Each structure stands twice: as C-alpha cells, then as structure tokens.
Amino acid sequence: MNKSDLIDSIADGSGLSKADAGRALDGFTSAITKALQAGDSVSLVGFGTFAVKRREARSGRNPRTGETIQIKASNNPSFKAGKALKDAVN
Numbered sequence: 001m002n003k004s005d006l007i008d009s010i011a012d013g014s015g016l017s018k019a020d021a022g023r024a025l026d027g028f029t030s031a032i033t034k035a036l037q038a039g040d041s042v043s044l045v046g047f048g049t050f051a052v053k054r055r056e057a058r059s060g061r062n063p064r065t066g067e068t069i070q071i072k073a074s075n076n077p078s079f080k081a082g083k084a085l086k087d088a089v090n
Helices: 003-014 018-037 083-089
Strands: 042-044 048-055 058-061 068-071 074-081
Touching: 003 018, 018 042, 018 048, 074 083
Parallel strands: none
Antiparallel strands: 042 048, 048 074, 058 068
8 A cells, every 4th residue: 555545545434535635644754754853752542553663783793795794873763563463463
C-alpha cells in the first residue's frame, strides 16, 4: 500500500473527501515528526509507539574496499507495535 492507497482507504472509512484525508494524513505525519524532533515519543494505545533511538558511533567496514571506516553517531526513528496490532496481524 502506498500513500495514495492509504488516503483512499482513510477517505472510504471515515467519510472524508480524498483531499481532507490527504491533509489529515499529512498532519498526522507532521505531528509525529515534530514530536520525535523534540525528543518525545508518541504512544497510540493498541497500535504502537514511535520513538527515537540513539545509535552510538562505531567502526564499520567498506564492503567494496574492505577498509575500516568510522560511522558517526545518529538518532533513528523507531516503531514498536502494540499488542492489539500484533494480535490483529497474527
């Protein structure tokens, strides 16, 4: 499913127009992005939790040359599925 398929599904399930559903989806993703940038986590009970995980600097290997390189520390967004979502999938 891509973004336009998701917008169509939201519009069908909620009775919103496709344009309104698109704006709602954009607002949802923007709100989660801003919260993660601020260092907060976003918990949707039954669905899951969006959070930021810190990856420390480490050494790695360039697969082409075999040379050892330093990989910088970074922050990475993560999602942990909630129980209801896990149960629905299984």
